[in-house]
Amino acid sequence: MASKTLEDYVTTIPDFPKPGIMFRDITTIIQNPEGFKMAIDMMVEKLKDVDFDYIVGSESSGFIFGAPVAYALGKGFVLARKKGKLPRECIQESYDLEYGQATLEMHTDSFPAGSKIVIIDDLVATGGTTKATINMIEKLKGKVVKIGFCMELEGFDARNKALKGYDVFSLISYPGNYPSTSPSGESHFCKTGGPAGIRTRVFGSEGR
Secondary structure (H helix, E strand, C coil): CCCCCCCCEEEEEEECCCCCCEEEEEHHHHHHHHHHHHHHHHHHHHCCCCCCCEEEEEEEEEHHHHHHHHHHHHHEEEEEEEEECCCCCCCEEEEEEECCEEEEEEEEECCCCCCCCEEEEECCCCCHHHHHHHHHHHHHCEEEEEEEEEEEEEHHCCCCCCCCCCCCCEEEEECCCCCCCCCCCCEEEEECCCCCCCEEEECCCCCC
């Protein structure tokens, strides 16, 4: 029996929420003990030889993947939260959504100046959320040395656009290239490389 890959734990729901949409749901990675362990172990393996001090994760899926990786590697974990959620003095950064703007914040004392930072998140499409996080880290005099994602929509080309010049890895990828995010901000739509009219919807956050 062949060993499972991480892609095997992604659930694909055809024709949801409407005909022609393929829904890629990564929550089934998280809810499956073997799948979740595989994802975290793969991220740890990618980072084991990287010299860094802290992991930063953005609200909220970045917490799910970033915190256990930080624990496994003996590093501190820093939150990038939605505006108004953190109690101490904060720095903030806004980024564009299809239906407006969103703002992330980090505590100004999140890490000492000069710290080497790894960003971990669940999904990258346009890279907007990640770029906002990068901007805050750099304003706090941190250095982003690596950025990792569980899933990447390659067609958005975030590596050569929003995240150009940064060292990026992803565990799995799909060839999505057509943004049409829902007003709820909970998912991404994208065309795939398959038959005309077929799209993929991936669980994630608008602007990611």
